[in-house]
Amino acid sequence: MKFRVKDLDLATGGPHIAALHKKDARHIDSRSGDRIIVKYGKKEVTCILDIAESKRELAPGSIGLFEEVLDKLKVKNGSIVELKFTGKPESVNHIREKLFGKQLCYEQLFRIADDITNDRLTEIEKTYFVSACFAHGLSIREIVDLTKALVLTGDKLKFGKLTLDKHCIGGIPGNRTTMVVIPIIAAAGFIIPKTSSRAITSPAGTADTMECLAKVELPPQKIKKIVKKNGACIVHGGSMNLAPADDKIIEVEHPLSIDAEGQLLASVLAKKYSVSADHVLIDIPMVKSSKAKNWKEANHLKERFELIGKKLGMNVKVIVTDGSRPIGRGIGPLFEAEDVMSVLRNDSHAPQDLRKKALFMAGVLLEMTGKYKKGEGEKAAIQILNSGKAWVKMNNIIDAQGRQKKPPRGKFTFCMNSNKTGKIIAVDNDIVAKIARIAGCPQDKGAGLILHKNVGDLVKKGELLYTVYAYNQFKLNLAKELICLNCGYGVEKS
Amino acid sequence: MKFRVKDLDLATGGPHIAALHKKDARHIDSRSGDRIIVKYGKKEVTCILDIAESKRELAPGSIGLFEEVLDKLKVKNGSIVELKFTGKPESVNHIREKLFGKQLCYEQLFRIADDITNDRLTEIEKTYFVSACFAHGLSIREIVDLTKALVLTGDKLKFGKLTLDKHCIGGIPGNRTTMVVIPIIAAAGFIIPKTSSRAITSPAGTADTMECLAKVELPPQKIKKIVKKNGACIVHGGSMNLAPADDKIIEVEHPLSIDAEGQLLASVLAKKYSVSADHVLIDIPMVKSSKAKNWKEANHLKERFELIGKKLGMNVKVIVTDGSRPIGRGIGPLFEAEDVMSVLRNDSHAPQDLRKKALFMAGVLLEMTGKYKKGEGEKAAIQILNSGKAWVKMNNIIDAQGRQKKPPRGKFTFCMNSNKTGKIIAVDNDIVAKIARIAGCPQDKGAGLILHKNVGDLVKKGELLYTVYAYNQFKLNLAKELICLNCGYGVEKS
Numbered sequence: 001m002k003f004r005v006k007d008l009d010l011a012t013g014g015p016h017i018a019a020l021h022k023k024d025a026r027h028i029d030s031r032s033g034d035r036i037i038v039k040y041g042k043k044e045v046t047c048i049l050d051i052a053e054s055k056r057e058l059a060p061g062s063i064g065l066f067e068e069v070l071d072k073l074k075v076k077n078g079s080i081v082e083l084k085f086t087g088k089p090e091s092v093n094h095i096r097e098k099l100f101g102k103q104l105c106y107e108q109l110f111r112i113a114d115d116i117t118n119d120r121l122t123e124i125e126k127t128y129f130v131s132a133c134f135a136h137g138l139s140i141r142e143i144v145d146l147t148k149a150l151v152l153t154g155d156k157l158k159f160g161k162l163t164l165d166k167h168c169i170g171g172i173p174g175n176r177t178t179m180v181v182i183p184i185i186a187a188a189g190f191i192i193p194k195t196s197s198r199a200i201t202s203p204a205g206t207a208d209t210m211e212c213l214a215k216v217e218l219p220p221q222k223i224k225k226i227v228k229k230n231g232a233c234i235v236h237g238g239s240m241n242l243a244p245a246d247d248k249i250i251e252v253e254h255p256l257s258i259d260a261e262g263q264l265l266a267s268v269l270a271k272k273y274s275v276s277a278d279h280v281l282i283d284i285p286m287v288k289s290s291k292a293k294n295w296k297e298a299n300h301l302k303e304r305f306e307l308i309g310k311k312l313g314m315n316v317k318v319i320v321t322d323g324s325r326p327i328g329r330g331i332g333p334l335f336e337a338e339d340v341m342s343v344l345r346n347d348s349h350a351p352q353d354l355r356k357k358a359l360f361m362a363g364v365l366l367e368m369t370g371k372y373k374k375g376e377g378e379k380a381a382i383q384i385l386n387s388g389k390a391w392v393k394m395n396n397i398i399d400a401q402g403r404q405k406k407p408p409r410g411k412f413t414f415c416m417n418s419n420k421t422g423k424i425i426a427v428d429n430d431i432v433a434k435i436a437r438i439a440g441c442p443q444d445k446g447a448g449l450i451l452h453k454n455v456g457d458l459v460k461k462g463e464l465l466y467t468v469y470a471y472n473q474f475k476l477n478l479a480k481e482l483i484c485l486n487c488g489y490g491v492e493k494s
Numbered sequence: 495m496k497f498r499v500k501d502l503d504l505a506t507g508g509p510h511i512a513a514l515h516k517k518d519a520r521h522i523d524s525r526s527g528d529r530i531i532v533k534y535g536k537k538e539v540t541c542i543l544d545i546a547e548s549k550r551e552l553a554p555g556s557i558g559l560f561e562e563v564l565d566k567l568k569v570k571n572g573s574i575v576e577l578k579f580t581g582k583p584e585s586v587n588h589i590r591e592k593l594f595g596k597q598l599c600y601e602q603l604f605r606i607a608d609d610i611t612n613d614r615l616t617e618i619e620k621t622y623f624v625s626a627c628f629a630h631g632l633s634i635r636e637i638v639d640l641t642k643a644l645v646l647t648g649d650k651l652k653f654g655k656l657t658l659d660k661h662c663i664g665g666i667p668g669n670r671t672t673m674v675v676i677p678i679i680a681a682a683g684f685i686i687p688k689t690s691s692r693a694i695t696s697p698a699g700t701a702d703t704m705e706c707l708a709k710v711e712l713p714p715q716k717i718k719k720i721v722k723k724n725g726a727c728i729v730h731g732g733s734m735n736l737a738p739a740d741d742k743i744i745e746v747e748h749p750l751s752i753d754a755e756g757q758l759l760a761s762v763l764a765k766k767y768s769v770s771a772d773h774v775l776i777d778i779p780m781v782k783s784s785k786a787k788n789w790k791e792a793n794h795l796k797e798r799f800e801l802i803g804k805k806l807g808m809n810v811k812v813i814v815t816d817g818s819r820p821i822g823r824g825i826g827p828l829f830e831a832e833d834v835m836s837v838l839r840n841d842s843h844a845p846q847d848l849r850k851k852a853l854f855m856a857g858v859l860l861e862m863t864g865k866y867k868k869g870e871g872e873k874a875a876i877q878i879l880n881s882g883k884a885w886v887k888m889n890n891i892i893d894a895q896g897r898q899k900k901p902p903r904g905k906f907t908f909c910m911n912s913n914k915t916g917k918i919i920a921v922d923n924d925i926v927a928k929i930a931r932i933a934g935c936p937q938d939k940g941a942g943l944i945l946h947k948n949v950g951d952l953v954k955k956g957e958l959l960y961t962v963y964a965y966n967q968f969k970l971n972l973a974k975e976l977i978c979l980n981c982g983y984g985v986e987k988s
Contacts, residue, residue, distance in 0.1 A: 010502070011547045026937055033749045053505045054561070067548070088749075096750050099625060124749045127621040131593060135629030255527045255582075255618045256590050443520055 001028065003063035007077040011067035014248070015119045018047035019064035025051050030085075033122050037084040038063065040073040046086060048122050068119075091115040092125055098132040106145040113149040116245040126252045130263070138262030140304075144311045146262070150243040150270040155220070157242070158276045159227055163191045164365055165277035167268050169301075170290045173433045174328035174351075174451075177283070178206045179234060179340040180358035180385075183393035185365055186232035187384045193227045193275050195237030200254070203433050203441035203448055204333040207236035212337040212445055215402035226400040234397060243270035259291060265304055269312060279315045279368040281361060285323025287429065292320065317368055321357065325427050325455040328354040332441040332448015332469070334407055344391045353454070359385065407445040410469030412476040416487055418459045422494040427455055431488035432466075439470040439479040447471055458494070465489050495522065497557035501571040505561035508742070509613045512541035513558035519545050524579075527616050531578040532557065534567040540580060542616050562613075585609040586619055592626040600639040607643040610739040620746045624757070632756030634798075638805045640756070644737040644764040649714070651736070652770045653721055657685045658859055659771035661762055663795075664784045667927045668822035668845075668945075671777070672700045673728060673834040674852035674879075677887035679859055680726035681878045687721045687769050689731030694748070697927050697935035697942055698827040701730040706831040706939055709896035720894040728891060737764035753785060759798055767806050773862040774803060774810045775855060779817025783924065786814065811862055815851065819921050819949040822848040826935040826942015826963070828901055838885045847948070853879065901939040904963030906970040910977060912953040916987040921949055925982035926960075933964040933973040941965055952988070959983050 008019065018038055020030070030036065034049045047069055052058035063081060065073075075081060094108040104112075112129060115121050121129075138146065164185055168175060178194060185192045196206035196216075207216050216236040218226070223240065226233045238247065246267045253259065272280045282305055284292050292298035302318035309316025328339040328351040342350035343358065363378025372380055384390050432449060440447030451466045453459055465487070470476035502513065512532055514524070524530065528543045541563055546552035557575060559567075569575060588602040598606075606623060609615050615623075632640065658679055662669060672688060679686045690700035690710075701710050710730040712720070717734065720727045732741070740761045747753065766774045776799055778786050786792035796812035803810025822833040822845040836844035837852065857872025866874055878884050926943060934941030945960045947953055959981070964970035 008504075010504070010551050013545070013547045029931065029937065031748070032745075051507070053507045057504050057561075067551070092750065096752075099628060099750065099752070101629075122749060124617050124621045124746055127618045128625050128750050128752075131622050131625035132629065134593060135595075135626065251526075252618055254525070255616060256586065256593065256622050258590075258593070258622075437523065443523060 001083045002080050003083055004061060005075050005077060005079045005081055006058060006062045006064045007070060008064045008066055015122065016045055016047045016069045016072070017050050017066045018069060019050040019052050019058055021055065021058045021060040021062065022051050022053055023060045025049065033124065035086045035088055037086050038065070038069060038073065039082040039084060040075045040079065043073050045069050045072045046120065089115045089120050091121065095125060095129045095132060098136065099128055101136045103139055103142055106149065109142065109146045110149040110153065113146070113153040113245040116248050117153045123252060126249065130249060130252050130258060130260070133262055134258055134260040138266075140308060140311070143262050143265050143308055146266040147270045147273055147308070147312060150246050150266060151274040154244045154274060155241040156274050156276065157193070157224070159191045159193055161278065162369055163193065163275060163277050164279050164369070165192060165194070165272045165275060166281045166283070166361065166365065167272065168283040168285070169264070169268070169292070170285055170287070170323065172285050172287070172323050173203060173326045173331045173429055173436065174336055174339065174354070175285070176206065176209055176328060176336045176340050177354065177358040177361055179210060179337075179394070180343050180354065180390070181362045181365065182232050182234055183344060183390040183397065184358070184362040184381050184384050186230060186397070187389040187393040188366060188380065190231065190369060191227065192232045193223070194232065194234045195240060195242060195271060195275070196234060197237060199442040203331055203436035204336050205442065206234065208333040208442040208445070209336045209340070210234045211404065212334045212407055213341070214398040214404055218401060226397070230393070230396050230400050232393070232397055233401065235401065237271065242274040246270050261291065261301070261304070264291065265308055269305070269308060269314070269316070272314060273312050277314055279365065280309060280317070281365045281368065282316060282318045283361065284318055284320050286320050287323030289430065290323065295320070315368055317364060319361070319364060324429070326429060326432060326451060327351075327357060329451050330448065331432055331436045331451065333445040334409065335448045335450055344385070344394050346386060346388070346391070409446045410440065410444065410448070410471050412470045412473050414468040414476055414480055416465045416468065416483060417462050418465050418489075418491055419461065420491055420493050421461045422459065422491045424453055424455055424457050424459055424489060425492045426490035427451070428486070428488045431486050435468060435479050435482055435488065438475065438482055439468050440475045444471040444475070447475070459491060495577045496574050497577055498555060499569050499571060499573045499575055500552060500556045500558045501564060502558045502560055509616065510539055510541045510563045510566070511544050511560045512563060513544040513546050513552055515549065515552045515554040515556065516545050516547055517554045519543065527618065529580045529582055531580050532559070532563060532567065533576040533578060534569045534573065537567050539563050539566045540614065583609045583614050585615065589619060589623045589626060592630065593622055595630050597633055597636060600643065603636065603640045604643040604647065607640070607647040607739040610742050611647040617746060620743065624743060624746050624752060624754070627756055628752055628754040634802060634805070637756050637759050637802055640760040641764045641767055641802070641806060644740050644760060645768040648738045648768060649735040650768050650770065651687070651718070653685045653687055655772065656863055657687065657769060657771050658773050658863070659686060659688065659766045659769060660775045660777070660855065660859065661766065662777040662779070663758070663762070663786070664779055664781070664817065666779050666781070666817050667697060667820045667825045667923055667930065668830055668833065668848070669779070670700065670703055670822060670830045670834050670848065671852040671855055673704060673831075673888070674837050674848065674884070675856045675859065676726050676728055677838065677884040677891065678852070678856040678875050678878050680724060680891070681883040681887040682860060682874065684725065684863060685721065686726045687717070688726065688728045689734060689736060689765060689769070690728060691731060693936040697825050697930035698830050699936065700728065702827040702936040702939070703830045703834070704728045705898065706828050706901055707835070708892040708898055712895060720891070724887070724890050724894055726887070726891055727895065729895065731765065736768040740764050755785065755795070755798070758785065759802055763799070763802060763806060763808070763810070766808060771808055773859065774808050775859045775862065776810060776812045777855065778812055778814050780814050781817030781923065784817065789814070809862055811858060813855070813858060817923070820923060820926060820945060821845075821851060823945050824942065825926055825930045825945065827939040828903065829942045829944055838879070838888050840880060840882070840885070903940045904934065904938065904942075904965050906964045906967050908962040908970055908974055910959045910962065910981055911956050912959050912983075912985055913955065914985055914987050915955045916953065916985045918947055918949055918951050918953060918983060919986045920984035921945070922980070922982045925980050929962060929973050929976055929982065932969065932976055933962050934969045938965040938969070941969065953985060
C-alpha cells in the first residue's frame with residue numbers, strides 16, 4: 001500500500017509515530033498502537049500507528065509522519081512511501097507474562113530493554129512493564145539480569161582497573177558530597193568517571209550544580225579523553241548512552257511517583273556497571289518519606305545493593321547516613337557549588353558538615369580499593385584535601401570540561417528571621433527544597449536559599465534563619481507565600 | 495503567564511492536550527503529563543501538558559492546542575490565552591493506592607471513573623489503574639462499586655418495569671443469537687433495549703451485523719422513542735453515553751489483550767445496569783483460549799456474575815454453552831444477518847443450531863420474568879417464532895431504526911473442498927474467524943465465509959466445506975494463503 005507523506009511538523013522526542021486517517025486505518029484493519037513498517041527506497045522504519053480523527057488533520061490516502069521518522073527515512077512532504085504490516089514486538093508478550101506474575105529470564109528482559117531503548121514500545125506498554133514489576137516485584141536473579149540488560153542495550157565503557165564510583169539515593173538539599181569526593185579520589189590516583197543527573201523534583205542535581213562551574217553536556221569521546229587525562233569527570237549522564245532504557249523507564253515511573261525497589265536497584269547499579277566500576281560506594285540517607293524510613297528498611301536496601309553488586313562482579317558498599325537535615329549552607333545550584341568550592345579551597349568558613357561527610361565517604365572509598373588499611377582511608381582523604389591537591393584536581397576537571405562563567409546570585413531577596421529565642425530542633429528538608437524550587441531552582445541557577453542556622457544551633461529572636469534569593473519579585477513572592485504557611489524551621493523556646 | 499495560541503491541526507479523540515516549547519516548560523518548572531489550566535475570557539480548560547522539543551514545531555512563547563481544546567475555548571490561531579497551574583487529579587492518588595494493593599472505596603472509584611470519562615487522565619495513568627486492578631484483583635465489593643461508578647458517571651436510562659437484557663462473553667463466529675432473541679422477547683411484550691458493540695478482533699459484532707439491515711448509530715433521544723414504541727432496539731452502544739469510562743478502560747486493555755476478571759464483570763454488568771435492566775441473561779461459551787476454558791472456570795464466572803448482579807439489584811442468570819464450534823452458517827456481517835433473517839422467517843433451510851440456541855435463550859429469559867412457568871418459556875418462544883410475530887417485530891425494529899439497502903456479497907470467491915472422505919471432528923473457531931477477517935470482515939460487510947459443513951457432518955472427498963467471499967482479488971489471495979497453512983477443519987477418515 002502506498003501513501004503520500006504529510007510532514008506533521010511535530011516531534012515525540014522518542015517513539016517513531018506515523019498517523020493514518022481513521023478511514024484508511026479501518027480499511028487495513030489497524031488500530032492505534034499497532035506497528036507498521038514505513039518504507040522509502042531501501043530505508044525502513046517501524047512505527048507505532050496513531051489514528052487521525054478528522055480530514056482537517058490528515059486526508060485519507062496520506063500518512064502523517066513525526067520528525068523522528070522523517071529524519072530516519074530522509075523523506076519530505078509529498079513523497080510516496082510504502083506501508084507494510086508487522087506484529088507487535090515479542091517483548092510485549094514478555095511484559096504480559098510479567099503482569100501475570102511470571103519470572104522473566106535474561107533473554108526476555110534484554111528484549112524488553114532493547115525495545116525500550118529503541119523506542120519500539122508505546123507508553124502504555126512501558127507502563128504495563130513498570131507496574132507489573134512493581135506489583136509482583138523482581139527476584140534477585142531478575143534484578144541482576146535486568147541490570148545487565150539495561151547496560152548491554154547501551155554503551156559499556158571500560159576505563160581501566162580500579163575504577164571507582166559513588167551514588168546517593170534520594171535528594172537531601174545541599175548534599176553535594178559528590179563534587180568534593182570525586183577530586184579527592186582522582187587526586188589519590190584512582191579513576192572515577194562520574195555521570196550525574198539533573199534535578200527532577202529537587203532544587204538541584206549534581207549536573208545542575210556542576211554546570212555553574214563547567215560544561216556538563218559533552219560528547220562521549222570528549223568525556224573519555226577527560227577521564228583518561230584527569231582520572232575523573234563530573235558530567236551529565238544524559239549525554240552518554242549509558243543504560244538508556246533506564247531513563248525511559250524512569251519517565252513512566254514519574255507520573256505516579258512510583259519507585260519500585262527492584263527498578264531502583266537495577267537503575268542505580270546499571271549506571272555503575274556501565275562504566276565498569278570495580279568499587280562502588282552508595283549513600284542511603286535515612287529519612288521519613290523515603291524508601292529508607294528506619295534502620296530496618298535501610299539495612300534491607302543495603303543488603304540488596306551489596307548482594308546484587310557482588311553478583312555483577314562489583315564491590316558495593318552501602319553507608320546509611322542521617323537524612324533528617326540539610327547538609328551545607330546553600331540550597332540551589334549556585335549556592336551548592338559555592339559550598340563545594342569553599343570546602344575544596346579549605347576556607348575557614350566552609351560548611352563543616354559537608355566537609356566531614358565528604359571526607360568520611362572518600363575515606364571509605366579509598367579503603368575499598370585495598371590500597372589503604374582500615375582507618376587510614378579518611379586520614380589520606382584529609383591529607384589530600386588539606387594539601388590543596390583536591391582543589392587543583394577540581395580546577396583541572398573544570399578546565400577540561402570547559403570553565404563556565406558563574407551565574408549571578410538572585411537579586412531579589414527575603415530574610416527569614418526567628419520569631420523566638422531558643423534552639424533549632426528541626427529543619428524540614430521537603431519544605432526548604434520546595435521554597436528553593438518555587439524561588440526558581442533549578443532553572444534559575446542563582447536562586448535558592450542560604451541557611452544561616454541548622455539543627456542544633458542556638459538562635460535569638462529576630463536573628464536570621466535563612467535568606468531566599470530569586471531572579472524576580474514574582475517568584476520571590478510565591479516563595480514568601482509558602483514560607484507564611486510553613487517556614488520549615490522548628491525552634492524550641494529556651 | 496500569557497501565551498499565543500498555535501492551532502496544531504491535530505485531535506486526540508479524547509484527552510485535552512496543550513503543548514509548550516521545552517524552554518518555556520523548564521522555565522515554569524513543568525513536565526510532560528503535568529496539568530495546566532488554559533484560560534480564554536471566562537472559559538477554562540484543564541489540559542495535560544505535552545513538551546515540544548524543537549522550535550520548528552512550536553516557538554517559545556506559543557502554546558500548541560489540540561482540536562478538542564480549541565473547540566472548548568473557542569479560540570483561534572494567534573489568540574492570547576492565560577496559563578495557570580493545577581495539581582494532578584485526586585484520582586491519581588487513588589490509582590497509586592491501588593497499585594500498592596489497597597482496596598478502594600466507592601468515592602475513590604467514582605473519582606477515577608469520572609476523571610476517565612472526562613478525559614482528565616493520561617494514558618499512563620489509566621494504564622496504571624488497569625494493571626493495578628489486574629495484578630491485585632478487585633474484591634466483590636469493589637466490583638459492585640466500580641460498576642455503579644461506571645454507570646453513574648454516564649447516563650442511566652429507565653424504560654419501565656420488566657426491562658430485560660442479554661449478553662454473550664467472547665466471540666463465537668456466527669453466534670448471532672441476539673438478533674433472534676430480541677424480537678422474540680419484544681413480541682412477547684417485554685422491554686429489551688439492546689446496545690451492542692462492533693467487532694474489535696472478531697469478524698463481526700452484533701452492531702456490524704445489524705448495520706446490514708438497519709441504521710445502528712442513532713441519537714439517544716431517537717433510541718428512547720424506538721424502544722418506547724417497539725419495546726426493543728438493536729443499536730450500537732457507542733452512540734449512547736452508557737458507562738463511557740468503560741469504553742476508555744477497554745482502550746488501554748487492548749494493547750496487551752488484558753482482560754481482568756474484575757473489569758470484565760464490571761464492564762458487562764455496567765452496560766446492563768445503565769439501562770436499568772431487571773432480568774439479565776448472560777451466555778458464557780466454554781472454549782479453550784477463553785476465560786472459561788473448563789467447567790470450573792465457567793462456573794466461577796457464573797457465580798460471580800449472579801452474585802454481583804444480585805448486589806446491584808438485578809436478576810442475573812448465566813448459561814454455559816458449547817463454544818467449540820461456529821454457530822449458524824455465515825461468518826461476516828452480511829452472512830450472519832442472512833442467517834438471522836432466515837431463522838426469523840422460518841425458512842426451511844435456516845441454520846437449526848442458531849434457531850435452537852436462540853429459542854433456548856429466549857425461553858430462559860421469558861421464565862426469568864416470572865410470567866412463565868418453568869418449562870413453558872421455550873414453548874412460548876417457539877410459538878412466537880413460528881407464528882411469524884418475531885419476524886414482524888424484527889421488521890418493525892428495522893423500519894424504526896431506518897432500513898438499509900443490503901450490502902453486496904463479495905464477488906471474488908474461493909471454494910474449499912475436503913481432501914478426504916470422512917467425518918468432520920473439529921472446526922477451529924479462531925482460524926475461520928481469521929480467514930473471514932483477512933477476507934475483509936468487518937469492514938467489507940459482504941465478505942466472509944459460508945460454511946457448508948459443521949462438526950459432526952459427513953463429507954466426501956472433493957465435497958465443499960466452505961466458500962470464502964471477498965470484495966477484491968488481493969484480499970481473497972491473502973485469505974487463500976492462510977487457508978494453505980491451516981484450513982480450520984479437521985476431518986477423520988472413515
